[in-house]
Amino acid sequence: MIYTVTMNPSIDYHVWIKTMVEGTIHQAQKEWKTAGGKGINVSKVLRNLGSVSVALGFVGGFTGSFIRQQLDQDGIEHRFIPVTQDSRMNIKIKAERETDLSGVSPLIPKVAINELMDQLDHLTSDDFLVLAGSVPASVPADIYRIIMQRMNQLGVRVILDAKGAALDNALAERPFLIKPNHYELGELFGASVETTEEAVHYGRRALDLGATNVIVSMAGQGAVFVNREKAFAAQFPKQQAVNSIGAGDSMVAGFLYAYTRGQQVKEAFQLAVAAGSTTAISEGFCTPEKIEAFLPHITITEL
Numbered sequence: 624m625i626y627t628v629t630m631n632p633s634i635d636y637h638v639w640i641k642t643m644v645e646g647t648i649h650q651a652q653k654e655w656k657t658a659g660g661k662g663i664n665v666s667k668v669l670r671n672l673g674s675v676s677v678a679l680g681f682v683g684g685f686t687g688s689f690i691r692q693q694l695d696q697d698g699i700e701h702r703f704i705p706v707t708q709d710s711r712m713n714i715k716i717k718a719e720r721e722t723d724l725s726g727v728s729p730l731i732p733k734v735a736i737n738e739l740m741d742q743l744d745h746l747t748s749d750d751f752l753v754l755a756g757s758v759p760a761s762v763p764a765d766i767y768r769i770i771m772q773r774m775n776q777l778g779v780r781v782i783l784d785a786k787g788a789a790l791d792n793a794l795a796e797r798p799f800l801i802k803p804n805h806y807e808l809g810e811l812f813g814a815s816v817e818t819t820e821e822a823v824h825y826g827r828r829a830l831d832l833g834a835t836n837v838i839v840s841m842a843g844q845g846a847v848f849v850n851r852e853k854a855f856a857a858q859f860p861k862q863q864a865v866n867s868i869g870a871g872d873s874m875v876a877g878f879l880y881a882y883t884r885g886q887q888v889k890e891a892f893q894l895a896v897a898a899g900s901t902t903a904i905s906e907g908f909c910t911p912e913k914i915e916a917f918l919p920h921i922t923i924t925e926l
């Protein structure tokens with residue numbers, strides 16, 4: 624089974640305006656509201672692709688009820704732990720450029736964290752665990768490292784999609800896969816990662832720090848995959864992004880979907896790129912049909 628953990632779920636409020644002018648009132652042209660947060664997005668894309676997963680994490684208040692309802696409607700099993708304060712709302716303003724405003728996280732009491740740990744202690748070596756997204760301020764900053772230490776004892780493979788300290792301090796626990804974007808990878812090493820060569824170089828340094836497989840996403844410029852045996856670069860024709868929110872999460876889901884069906888890392892990487900790109904260039908998340916149509920446009924080069 625695949626489990627996803629979203630420590631900090633959200634309602635993502637996507638709103639389209641013509642032009643953003645600071646200090647003025649804007650009339651929205653279009654809007655939509657979805658249950659968000661990186662682990663939840665991974666569960667949604669896995670569901671689109673036909674894979675079952677269980678979504679875990681903390682939700683609370685009226686926003687938390689919305690998140691639960693949406694997952695119920697989508698047919699995604701969830702075992703969220705309730706907290707008292709409202710789950711956050713993240714605003715995604717789409718004008719000439721995209722501007723994000725991430726809301727304040729609810730307080731997560733220690734008892735809720737212990738409950739999550741109890742849930743995770745039931746996982747087995749057949750399971751994959753996705754730890755994705757930010758960690759609320761009230762949760763220990765090294766929670767991913769702590770969870771991974773426990774998962775290593777159980778033989779659970781962990782996919783870690785985090786940045787900053789949450790990524791840095793968990794790498795030594797040997798995540799099965801990490802998927803930083805090129806900024807996040809650069810931040811890890813205090814470097815700038817702009818080119819394929821730099822992505823491969825710093826991706827390999829992440830292997831030295833403990834990661835088993837690394838995908839470096841580079842938005843519209845492509846992506847890179849490295850592990851101890853292989854290195855690949857993915858290229859695709861330049862496209863206008865329509866909605867890049869969840870593109871990275873779609874990559875994680877695409878890789879997992881293919882890998883858990885026995886595909887080799889090269890094919891899993893290609894599917895990851897197709898999933899990320901078709902999410903980025905469409906309004907909703909990727910679908911199997913869109914992925915199928917996009918796959919032939921991806922060139923994978925072994926480096």
Ligand SMILES: Nc1ncnc2c1ncn2[C@@H]1O[C@H](COP(=O)(O)OP(=O)(O)O)[C@@H](O)[C@H]1O
Pocket residue numbers: 803804805839840841842843844845846861862863864867868869870871872874895896897899900901903904
């Ligand atoms: N403009 C675009 N055209 C095509 N694919 C895109 C575009 N922007 C993002 N993608 C796809 O989505 C993936 C993840 O995007 P990226 O922005 O790097 O990740 P994140 O959402 O984690 O920041 C990229 O590797 C690529 O496959």
Ligand SMILES: O=P(O)(O)OC[C@H]1O[C@](O)(COP(=O)(O)O)[C@@H](O)[C@@H]1O
Pocket residue numbers: 631633635658659660661662664713725755756757758867868869870871872873
């Ligand atoms: O937990 P974080 O890092 O604040 O990210 C949460 C946000 O990221 C998203 O999961 C989108 O992530 P990506 O665009 O990186 O795939 C949104 O749904 C959510 O609002």
